[in-house]
Amino acid sequence: MTGSQLNPVTKHREFFGVPGALGMVLVLPMVIPLLYFVTNENYCIHGVSLDIEAIKKQIPSTWTQLSNICFHKQSWLFYLSWFSAITTLDLILPGKRMNGTQLRDGTYLTYNINGGAVSSTVVAIIAARVVSAKNYYVPELQFVYDHHLHLIAVSIIFSFAMAIFVYAGSFVPLTHENGLGTRERILSINGNSGNPIYDFFIGRELNPRIGAWDIKLFCELRPGLLLWIVIDLACIHHQYHQYGVVTDSILLVSALQAIYVIDCSFYEEGSLTMLDITTDGFGFMLSFGDLAWLPWTYSLQARFLSLPQNHVHLGWLNSMLIVALSGFGFYVYNASNNQKSEFRQGRLENMEYIKTKTGTKLLCDGWWSKAQHINYLGDWLIAWAWCFTTGFRSPISYYYVVFVGGLLIHRQMRDDVKCSAKYGEQWAEYKRRVPYKIIPYVY
């Protein structure tokens, strides 16, 4: 395969092309601190009116103030130690060796699937820190709560640095990998337009690696996802130490989110078939999304509930209803993802499918006969359950359900374009047999 056959130039541009990519690189990093400015002890949006003055007061107005936030020494030390510790665990802890999906040059990348071991070790370290009176090597959870804004800034800057690193790295010729000798880097089908802004945003290289260490899978499943749990715990810690209570709402949302994260860690082989891993390059979109956006915005419900003005007491009945909704969503999400994964591994042969021109099969039975992305419905129901823990005081605590709803609809549209191009008539046939996109009989 020649270079241009292996890495065709990207013609179709998503996200409104270069202006959209540039806009997102510039605007999205500002949204995370903005969410913090409207969800803290001094000011939290209630109802529909905004107190602009209260927000303005918190925004740094001089370079000194801004640099004090962005270059806060202890926060950098914390974040770099966190990232290095998780990287070390990822590299040294044993796991199952698994191949990813077949690449365009016919080869497979091997992954060390050790998410369960890494997350269990992190949980054990945090638990040891919480129960021990003195431990000078691991900071208190309160540090994370008190330096929320500093750590947001650090994570954003770090995610930019990571995106620059992998973009620059994508131009370095690959000479040796896994003993295969000289081979070309495989670029993302979407991120090889030749425009530096667009490719930097989408991600130019499909699977940037240092040796056998896969940067994309690591960022997708380790530092940001586990930090989310640490932030939730820090919110509980703060509520308890500052106000002497731990509300059932904050416990419930943190427990439900921890289950979601632990599930992603223990069943990480399922991630090997995710769009992010198989199709998207690793660039700013994923680096920023995984390392900054996910931990600091997905933890918003816990942060909201930790504030004195939002101590929500759910009681048993509401808690049970939320658990039931979350359990149902989790069931749909897990059962459908597992069914597709098992089917693609050659099991479940008696289920109905459409054979495509590329040789792969599209399942159109079981969960996958209900909607084209029935797994997204499960995720969205889980999102509603998390947001319901916050009651109905403020629209801001429903940010996640709106965000993830939009994200999943957009993903469905992107996947439709991808599968139409890949499977042509067979994808059209699949859509005829399974007409609903995400929600059966509705959408």
Ligand code: NDP
């Ligand atoms: P899917 O798991 O739905 O994967 C889509 C791919 O699966 C398609 O590109 C195609 O790939 C294959 N496929 C599609 N239809 C079929 C079929 N009928 N039978 C067999 N294979 C099929 O999407 P995602 O990767 O986007 O999501 C994975 C999970 O992660 C979801 O549950 C989603 O909710 C969750 N997620 C959550 C996010 C969050 O922030 N909460 C963000 C992103 C994802 P191929 O080329 O192999 O045929």
